[in-house]
Amino acid sequence: MTAPRHPALTATDPELASLVAAEEDLQARTLRLIPSENYVSAAVLEASGTVLQNKYSEGYPGRRYYEGQQNIDRVEALAVERAKGLFGVDHANVQPYSGSPANLAVYLAFAKPGDTVMGMALPMGGHLTHGWGVSATGSWFRGVQYGVSADTGLIDYDAVRDLALAERPKIIFCGGTALPRTIDFAAFASIAKEAGSVLVADVAHIAGLIAGGAHPSPVGHVDVVSTTTHKTLRGPRGAMLMCREEHAKAIDKAVFPGLQGGPHNQTTAGIAVALHEAAQPAFTRYAHAVVANAKALAQALLERGFDLVSGGTDNHLVLIDLTGKGVPGKTAAKALDRAGIVVNYNTVPFDPRKPFDPSGIRIGTPSLTSRGLGTAHMPQVAEWISRAVDAAAAGDEPALAAIRAEVADLMAAHPAPGLPLA
Template identity: 75%
Template sequence: MHQPPIPHLAVADPELAGLVEAEATRQFSSIRLIASENYVSTAVLEASGSVLTNKYSEGYVGRRYYEGQQVIDPIETLAVDRAKALFGVEHANVQPYSGSPANLAVYLAFAEPGDTVMGLSLPMGGHLTHGWSVSATGTWFRSVRYGVRADTGRIDLDEVRDLALAERPRIIFCGGTAIPRTIDFPGFAAIAREVGAVLVADIAHIAGLIAGGAHPSPVGHAPVISTTTHKTLRGPRGAMLLSDAEHATAIDKAVFPGLQGGPHNHTTAAIAVALREAAAPAFRDYAHAVVANARALAEALVERGFDLVTGGTDNHLILIDLTSRDIGGKPAARALDQAGIELNYNAVPFDQRRPFDPSGIRLGTAAITTRGLGVGHMPVLAGWIDDVVKAAVVGDTATITRVREQVTELTAAFPMPGFA
């Protein structure tokens, strides 16, 4: 059952309570490989579901537009101080509702509509809010996009520099949603300095790895850092903007009153809990285990003939090109989901298929590492992925059913935060 228990919800709305319990059971019985997901601790769940959701708190600590902030101000101060200490930054804003609004606040703080901005192209692993055409950031700003090399799948900083010199962007984003390799923050910083741009490091996917010392930090290179608080950081669905002192005031004004009203205080409290957990020595072990699992899984997938973008991974994320397997990413992902292996279909660099029916699948190891799976389990997972993808090509439902049973048996042996 869901942990903490939900007896009051079960009485007030049994239909919804049943769905919550069903989701808890589904998460427990599945191998969750979606790179942007994780399991939060029970403490984070309790903070998220507390009476703090009742309180409205427009403004910042000591400068609110509502009375009754005697408790809320210390909670937000805790979250801010813990973020600053964990990442070693001069300033932290913990109020953004999620990653996309956090990035929108960056534009509001440092650019004017029509200014040139620069980010990694979405099909190459970037994010919608880094200037892609269907996003407001690609509508309100003049967006130029860098890509990756066709032969390696990696970002070529010489090409990035040439593009930046030619286009002179006001903002440069580094980071994205499907980058399996280490981000060269010093290299991007040198380019940004040369063209007079504000470098923004979007570390939403790798924030927990940075906090745990398993990925280099952008601090000291990027004056502005955007991140979500879930994914590898193992917090609630929220976001933060981190910066040096010079850029702090502009960021705060952009978040409030520029884009948002009152912060979600229950989320702020849950962020504070997650940051405290991430500062513990055990979290460093966790972050390094996430990377070790990803590398082991990548190696096992390569051994089974899968084509990995960039040939492997340096972090938690693996991007597989299924072109040689005669199946698209969407049918492969759906077959894997039926087998209890949850991931997402994803475009790969230079994809010839449509965005809603791309050639790849994306997976990550943050959630399974939280459950306690280790390097020794990764060849087994790779074998199941291989079996199901092959089965999906020929319509072999028996194999998918067999893998589903094996997945259920494996996950039953590993506790899940939020389920008892």
């Protein structure tokens, strides 16, 4: 009889243990193409599940409101120093619980309710927390949005400048969640300087690419860098804020006591491990492989008649407009899921359909790259996507089941980091 994967959890709560095991199997056997997902290492998983969970640590290293912080201070200081070294910044705060709270801290540091803020519109590839209406940031602040050109799918920096000079926002966000092209941080910096705005780069999606030298860095151009620590960075689900020294006090005060209490020390430990891993030569190879795989996958999809927003990608992400295939994004995403290929349905720029039933799907290559798949595998991945979309149009469930079996065979040959062997 095989020993349980999580013996203590199984003994205490077998129902929950069975769900964890089911998720482990799902992640092991499916092709995960959601660009915001990845596999963390066994070391990051271990660090995130340590007795650091037991500590409460309001404050910052050397300035806590609780005693017994001798080891916690060193853990947090280690994460901070690694972040500063990896990204080349003056100051780093590793306490934000996730990306959205990190962005809220930026607002608290530099703006007041009712101030004008500017970011990319959500349907164009931006993020909710960049002043979009349904977010608290769009309710508490006056959000104005820029987009992309209808002809190219690219940011029109002249239009961004015109909007910024007309609106004079307190904060400008650059970055987003569905941007397949390189962000010109220098161009944004010039615009923000002319408009008198604080410039924030939200690099949650591309932080790992920046760390590995596969995407230009915003450091030296922007006032603040906001990022999650998962996605391409391959850390636990947390966040960081990095900035110039002149903004350090405002950022730290906004995070604590402005928005949250004690940090999640076990997450801080996981971040420290991930940052250590990201400083290794292997991570540089991984980051460049993510981009190479995305470009190869985009080309293979183009050859199969898919319409890609902006015509391709410069990073880890490909945004597909399925209008020409006659299949809505949600329908395609659910069919792909049944085929063992995990994506998310997504709006595309100027999408005539509703956000919960949009025209596109969003895919990315971080997870498959972490499993060791390379550019030679991308035509097969594109072929599976093409077959699954055709099957969705035809209602051909046996075809989806056949793809799922083929996917499982390839995944078995490329075990995922951090997952137990089946």
